[in-house]
Structure formats: C-alpha cells, structure tokens
Amino acid sequence: MIEPSEKAQALIADLQAFIAQEIKPIEAREQLDWGRPHPRALLADIWRRACERGFYNAMLPEALGGRGLSVVDLCALKEAALLTGSPLAPHVLGELSGPPRIGHLFKVASDDQAERFLRPVCQAERAVCFAVTEAEAGSDVSALQTSARREGDCYVLNGTKRYISGAPYADIAVLIARVEGSRGGDGITAFFVDLHGEGVSVETDYQVMSGPGSHGDIVLRDARVPVANRIGEEGQGFKLAMGRITLNRLLHCATMLGMAGLALNLSLDHARTRMQFGKPIAMFQAINHMLADMATELYAARSMMFATAALNDQGGDIKVQASMSKLFCSETAFRIADRAVQVHGGAGLIQGHPVEWLFRATRMMRILTGTSEIQRNTIAKGLLMPAR
Incomplete structure (x- = not known):
C-alpha cells in the first residue's frame, strides 16, 4: 500500500489530536448529532479554530498558505479526518465551505477578486x-x-x-x-x-x-x-467548472473511503461488544463473513485510490483511472455501509446513529461529482478512444 509522506503523517497526527481535544468536546457540549443541521455560528467558530491551527488551509499549495501536500497526502488526510468519527471533521479541513473549494481560482481571479473574495475565505472570515x-x-x-x-x-x-x-x-x-x-x-x-x-x-x-x-x-x-x-x-x-473535475473525483474517493472505514471500525467494535445467545456476535460466522468482506473490499478500493493518486503525482494522465476510482469507491463504500447497518441490527436503523447516517451519506456519493453511469461513460470512452 502506498503511504503518505512523513509530513502528511505528522499533520494527520496533529489533526487527530485537535479533533479529539477541541472538536469532540464541543460536539458533546452542543449535543451535535449525525445528519442534523449545525448552527452557522458554531461552524464559524470551528472554521476559525481550524484556521488558527493551520488545518483549514492545509489542502492548499504552500504559496497560498497551505501545506504543499501531494495528492497521495491529500487523500490520506481527507480519509483520516472522517475516520476520527467526528461529524464536524470535514469542516475542520474547510471541505464544505472553505479553501479547498477555491484554491484553484487564484490562477484565474484578478488581484482585486483575490482580496475581496478568496483571501477572506482562506482566513475563515467568509464561507x-x-x-x-x-x-x-x-x-x-x-x-x-x-x-x-x-x-x-x-x-x-x-x-x-x-x-x-x-x-x-x-x-x-x-x-x-x-x-x-x-x-x-x-x-x-x-x-x-x-x-x-x-x-x-x-x-x-x-x-x-x-x-x-x-x-x-x-x-x-x-x-x-x-x-x-x-x-x-x-x-x-x-472550462472553469470542468477543469478540476478529474482531480475532484479522485479526492472525493478519500471522503467515501473515510466513511467506509468508519463504518467498518464501528462494526468491529459493535461485533465485539454486542451479546446474543450468551456470546459476542463476533463469534458468529455470518457476522465474521460480513466483516471480512467489508475489510477486503475497503483494501481493494484504497489500493485503487492511492495508486491513482500516485500516478497523478508522477505526472500521469488519470482521467480514466479517476473515473474508475470514483465508480469503484462509491459503489464499494455504499456496500460497506449497508453491511454495517446489518451488523448493527436495530441500532443501525435509528436516526442519529453513525452507521444510519453513513448508509445515507454513502448512497449520495454514487450521484455526486458524476453518477456511476457517467463514470462508466468516461471509462468506456477512454478505453475505446485512447489518446494518441
């Protein structure tokens, strides 16, 4: 398996500590739940805290105040954020409102636009x-x-x-x-x-x-x-709307697989502690096989994502591979979340439970940034009409 750089690994460790020490206590205090709306004022506070600690802009190039990470590193960072199990984790990285959405615009925006729109976003002053x-x-x-x-x-x-x-x-x-x-x-x-x-x-x-x-x-x-x-x-x-679609499809895979990895971890914990017929349900072969399939498919999807990210970092054309990754990772993440609900039984059906939300969220991923059918079209076109 391709590994992130030492710089990225250190950043991930800092991110995990920040979420554990600052973000999760806020979630507990505010009784934030999965899949529920979060107050704008609370989000603004999270954006400010994350910006001060250097996480909000982490996905930008160094020239724009970011960490200058490779695409392999970006995938690892995004996946790690979801694996913390924090509903607010994507906001820490500015994924839904901040710098990752506008970093590429610095190349085309005027100096005036950069000052009025882009920099306030990077400073967590505007979303x-x-x-x-x-x-x-x-x-x-x-x-x-x-x-x-x-x-x-x-x-x-x-x-x-x-x-x-x-x-x-x-x-x-x-x-x-x-x-x-x-x-x-x-x-x-x-x-x-x-x-x-x-x-x-x-x-x-x-x-x-x-x-x-x-x-x-x-x-x-x-x-x-x-x-x-x-x-x-x-x-x-x-051109601006479609210019980063290939890379964005790949980077979305990290979000999907972070969700899938969280679903697997929650299922493992539940299987070890849920007692039925006098023993943990992890002792039953039917549960074992679901967990084994979840882990195997996650490993395959992560391997595809990181191999594609490494090819991009080497200067390769990943248009077909990014669509392959988005197709496979989105379908796989949903299957893993579906099995997680099955492992959890009735508890996994309750709104507000993490796996119930993960089931719904991963289903959306088969639509966002191009449906699975659009990905298949792109893949087939690339196979039938290879670049000369």
Missing part, C-alpha cells in the same frame, strides 16, 4: 459554495439556463441553482451562468455572487438524504452582479 447544478442541468452542464444579461458595468442574473452543498451557510457563491444569446458551452461564464445581495436568496425548504442544513437552492431574481465579479472572460465558465 463559499460552488453553484453549477440546475433542475435541467446536472451531468449535462452545457444545458444550464441561468442567464446573465450585460447592462453597463453589471450583469443581471436570473435563474435557480439546485442542490448546492454549503449554500445555507455560505456568504459567496462561485456561480456559473449563461450569457444571453449563447448556446451550448459557448457563453457559459463564472461569477462571484454575494449571497446577501439584493435579488439573491437561498431557499432550504427540502433536505437531502444526508440530512438537513447543508444544501439549498440559490434563487436569482434580477440580481445585479458587477462586471468586476466576473471570473475570467465571457465563455470561460465551462
């Missing part, structure tokens, strides 16, 4: 979300219909973005819209949008499988966005 998906534009980004009409020094935006993760507690959206009169990928343009501005609202009248409080719709009704907030030139938004 950000990425808004692409619409009711009729999911896998087919080119079909989006949110419009941007140029009027002097502003664009007037109209439309609705759906299922946007982090929207309920974000201050800024990196939002993709189509300049009026354009078609297909042409004219798709990216903007920094102030979610507290006039004509902009965030609606959260639904909840996704992983629970309420973390997803919402961004509704734009004649929202005036300054031209100075446009990211790059008109028509570059499609």
Whole structure:
C-alpha cells in the first residue's frame, strides 16, 4: 500500500489530536448529532479554530498558505479526518465551505477578486459554495439556463441553482451562468455572487438524504452582479467548472473511503461488544463473513485510490483511472455501509446513529461529482478512444 509522506503523517497526527481535544468536546457540549443541521455560528467558530491551527488551509499549495501536500497526502488526510468519527471533521479541513473549494481560482481571479473574495475565505472570515447544478442541468452542464444579461458595468442574473452543498451557510457563491444569446458551452461564464445581495436568496425548504442544513437552492431574481465579479472572460465558465473535475473525483474517493472505514471500525467494535445467545456476535460466522468482506473490499478500493493518486503525482494522465476510482469507491463504500447497518441490527436503523447516517451519506456519493453511469461513460470512452 502506498503511504503518505512523513509530513502528511505528522499533520494527520496533529489533526487527530485537535479533533479529539477541541472538536469532540464541543460536539458533546452542543449535543451535535449525525445528519442534523449545525448552527452557522458554531461552524464559524470551528472554521476559525481550524484556521488558527493551520488545518483549514492545509489542502492548499504552500504559496497560498497551505501545506504543499501531494495528492497521495491529500487523500490520506481527507480519509483520516472522517475516520476520527467526528461529524464536524470535514469542516475542520474547510471541505464544505472553505479553501479547498477555491484554491484553484487564484490562477484565474484578478488581484482585486483575490482580496475581496478568496483571501477572506482562506482566513475563515467568509464561507463559499460552488453553484453549477440546475433542475435541467446536472451531468449535462452545457444545458444550464441561468442567464446573465450585460447592462453597463453589471450583469443581471436570473435563474435557480439546485442542490448546492454549503449554500445555507455560505456568504459567496462561485456561480456559473449563461450569457444571453449563447448556446451550448459557448457563453457559459463564472461569477462571484454575494449571497446577501439584493435579488439573491437561498431557499432550504427540502433536505437531502444526508440530512438537513447543508444544501439549498440559490434563487436569482434580477440580481445585479458587477462586471468586476466576473471570473475570467465571457465563455470561460465551462472550462472553469470542468477543469478540476478529474482531480475532484479522485479526492472525493478519500471522503467515501473515510466513511467506509468508519463504518467498518464501528462494526468491529459493535461485533465485539454486542451479546446474543450468551456470546459476542463476533463469534458468529455470518457476522465474521460480513466483516471480512467489508475489510477486503475497503483494501481493494484504497489500493485503487492511492495508486491513482500516485500516478497523478508522477505526472500521469488519470482521467480514466479517476473515473474508475470514483465508480469503484462509491459503489464499494455504499456496500460497506449497508453491511454495517446489518451488523448493527436495530441500532443501525435509528436516526442519529453513525452507521444510519453513513448508509445515507454513502448512497449520495454514487450521484455526486458524476453518477456511476457517467463514470462508466468516461471509462468506456477512454478505453475505446485512447489518446494518441
């Protein structure tokens, strides 16, 4: 198995200690539960604490105040955060609202935009979300219909973005819209949008499988966005939206496998302590076989993820392998979570129990950043039409 660097291993140890000593006591005090909404003020406090300790920006390049980690290291760090068993662990790394979402934008944003939008996010002063998906534009980004009409020094935006993760507690959206009169990928343009501005609202009248409080719709009704907030030139938004999709698919695998690893660890603990017929259920072969299958499949998925990450670090093209990893890891993580519910029995069905939430959360992962079917399309295309 490919191992993270010594620098990453030291960072992981510090992260684990920080979560154990500072974050978990907060979760206990506030009685935070899995899959329940977390107050915005509490999240802001977590972001600030994590930023002060250097975890919030850890996934950025060194030039931007991060740790300069390899992709292998990033996968190991993200997986380790989930394995702590803390519901707030992703927030410690800024995964849902912070620097990992905007680090790549420093290459395309103006100096003014970096100062007004990007640096406040990196300093945990403002939260950000990425808004692409619409009711009729999911896998087919080119079909989006949110419009941007140029009027002097502003664009007037109209439309609705759906299922946007982090929207309920974000201050800024990196939002993709189509300049009026354009078609297909042409004219798709990216903007920094102030979610507290006039004509902009965030609606959260639904909840996704992983629970309420973390997803919402961004509704734009004649929202005036300054031209100075446009990211790059008109028509570059499609490239910006899709530019990191390959790497993001791979990095999502670390989240999925962190969830799967946590499900396995919880199942092992439960099997050792749950008594039936006078002995721990770990003594029953049916339970043994489920645990063995969970561990075996997790090992295979982790091997694929780290091999792909190492290939990327070596400069290789991972477009096909990243889709293979996302497909295999998402399907595997869900199977492991499903068995974890089975091992836990009735306890695993109770809302608020970690494995019940992991079952729902891993099921979502087969949809996010490209469905399993989209991954298969990408893989098949890569096999049938190899690069020359």
